[in-house]
Amino acid sequence: MSRRQAKGDYIETDSGNKVSRKAMLQGTQNIMLGGKAVIQPEVMIRGDLVRTAPSSSSSGGPANSTAVAIGRYCFLARGALLRPPGRIYKGTFTYMPLRMGDHVFVGQSTVVQAATVGNYVHIGRDCTIGEFAIIKDCVRILDGTIVPPHMVIPSFSIVAGQPARLIGELPEGGSLEDFELRDLYKSVGNNPQPPPP
């Protein structure tokens, strides 16, 4: 991890991740950032809640235990919380990894405990994604939604409500570029470029 000489608000890593200094990342050795991710202040990622694999692992140690894996160009807005889901599996309680795809936007103060989140997902602010929810690609979750545990949200859905219900479908015309967060990535950081007109 290289640091810039000037002490900006963000730490920019070699792979282009922009992590705010005020973000609270626990257990960073179990957090995988895909590159060009933006982590705003007061985001919390619980990497310490890692899967306690049974002792049948070949290398005799918690070799490659990822608690939270995030794809490229993700944007975690202020106050978001990523927490791996946990459940009782074969009699013992264990946490499972939380996997997010590319170009995922997580809104402010949202709590995500899903099992997997696909690519090009836009999650609004103040949402709660329950444990082991599965969110497929190209989904839009509106502000204030509560996704109950174990819910599956298929592609191209727009969901909202408490509990979350399907309220619309994404138009085909809304190309993936709308979800793309490259511009957002450039607009944040130590040398922010203004958002394009």
Added chain:
Amino acid sequence: MAFTAPYTYIQCPCSSDPPELDPGEQAAQDAIESDDEYTFDPRAPRANYSLYPLEYLLYCEECQEIRCPKCVNEEIVTYFCPNCLFEVPSSNLRSEGNRCTRSCFQCPVCTSPVQAGEIPNEPDPTLLGADNNPAAHVSYALFCQYCNWSSSEIGIEFDRPSGIPAQLAKVKNGGEPKITAKDLKERRKENPDEPPIADNLVDTELQFANLKSFFQNQLSDSTGVLGNLSLADGAGFSSPAALSRIMTLYTAGRGQPGRQRGPPDTMREAHSTDDGLRIAKLDESAEVKKLFRGGWDETVSREQTLAQLEPARFQDELRPTQCTLRTKRSKRCAVCRHIISKPENKVASTRFKIRLVAKNYIPSISIRPLKPTASGILVGLRPNVQIEKPLKPLQPCQYIVTFTNPLFESIKVTLATPNSTPGRFSSRVTLLCPEFEVDANTDMWDDALRDDGDLKRRDDSNGQAEAGKIYERGRNWVSVVLEVIPPSLRVENLDLTAKPGEAVDKSPLKEDEDILEIPMFVRIEWEAEAQHDITGTAGRDKDAREKRELAYWCVLGVGQISHE
């Protein structure tokens, strides 16, 4: 409604097509339509549902026109369950209905997904015996993950966690087995003199099955021709047209040629529950007592009962419903029947085989204020959009309208707006540059490799709002300035602007009358390669360029006018 951010909506030309008229009226209609003063009014009732954001619009290459969701026909590509994402072939749909048959259920109380789980059994303390193994009999039930409803509340428990639909179909609320049509048949065989079962024991499914078999028998009895064919429930025939075609084969071949297939002559009515007749129970004193005991919480809400297959009144009559299937649909142009959007068959894939969207054919229009009144947002709070302050009446405001060209040719754009916006409170609108050209959407590398001497068109962009000149230019986009003077929203001032002799509507401000919307007519002209017909290639130049043009109305939602 609070105004959020400046928007651009495009009107699909299909809404302005006049309806079919006979020739006499058509001439008169033509005269009106050719009136150049026609301005699109976004507030008119006719404009309802004709405005769409760019993402919702598709483009038909054959007709060279925009298509909106109203003027496309949809066809279903795949059916799938939204819970298990399992694809259901359309043949299964006819037999098993439009719901998932693989243990995907929704909670009747809150519509969130339910999961099958074990019911913990307390070991029976009265059991004697050396082996203290309490795991004798494990039951399962459905548990809602959100509202903690469980199927034990309606008295249904299962023996296995899989194959729930089959187990559920056999059990009524309360745990007693349901009487199905098969059971009835068995009973008939064993005991032919048994009277038909009581009305209150018959539920909707059983009644339907009885009714269907009754009418099938009636039809086969009266019209002997159809004796060996089952009732037209669609099984085995791909469409009603095929069915009627085969029917005429039969009727034409066996006497009575040409006789219309009318309804059978005599059919008796249903008499009892065996025939599918269920007499309504008019004495509801038991339900009323239950209502008194249970109170409000015991009853079922309207949404909950609408989702049920059988109408329910009390919470213990609810049953978990199977998830309805969702579809992937392809869209076809209504005029030329070409496919303009076709997703892939696989449920997991988000790609499209064919995807002709308007974004790739017409320029994207965006609007922002020239001098933003709102302060910039802290980096930590991005990407919030700052809401502009409302516009001050009677003070000119300038906005930058940006056109981004998606085509690979340069386009010439002509804009036209009415001097005053339609509506009761009209603003004065001035376009500083109504005609301009936008460069082609070439790759960035092409741009860099091109020689730098080609800068002649860069001269007129100077970043200042001047009449007749564009504001700024980029690789494939151009910004122009639009000036608008919002009106005063005071109803008293309407007298000043009204024409003499016109009645003035002085009613208070209606909803959304303070939102400034500018209708704008956009015409795009560009040169494209001519579409060669197969026959006429002999006498054509290789570089035949065809002039194409496209014109449509769009509405720029600018902002809210303050109520001073």
Added chain:
Amino acid sequence: MSSSSKRQSIAPSSGPKPPVNFSSSLTIPKDASLTGHHSITILAETVIHPRARIDSAQGSVLIGRRCVIQERAQLGAAPGDRTSLSSTGGITLGDYVIVEAGATIEPGGTEVSEGTFVQVGSTIGRGAKVGKNCTITPKSVVRPGEVLPDNTVVFSNGQRRTDRRRVIDVRKVALLKQINVTRKMIRSDPDKFR
């Protein structure tokens, strides 16, 4: 969680250290924040996650056995909240209570009885009395002074229903398993607060 532009201090506040009464089997990391001047008592085998905030300025806090207080949970007054300093009581949590991330329990004689799950982002108003084995689904609000009978589920924009499952013991067993696993993952530092 308030979205005010005033930045809340993320470091444990440097206020006075409250008198604490910890059980020996407690797991509490050093970046949990304990403030206030009344006593804070936490009983056996409870797990406090990092960045949880417990404030006893308006009354003492009692947390029962085998509870879980997740990150960013707020027990007691929020740091900026100065309403009603009359300490009419603190907070009492029974055994086997989970307070999930971002949930808020306001002080003032609030009681949460045993076996209740207060899920993500919920708010229990001051003086409310929540019964046993309740479930407060995410982002629900229990109004100040409200009394919830046992086995209530609060869900979906304020609806209430009675939970008739018979899984109470299973929930407690599952919570115990969760505690045993989570304790090993959080580095505990109770001496920092004594």
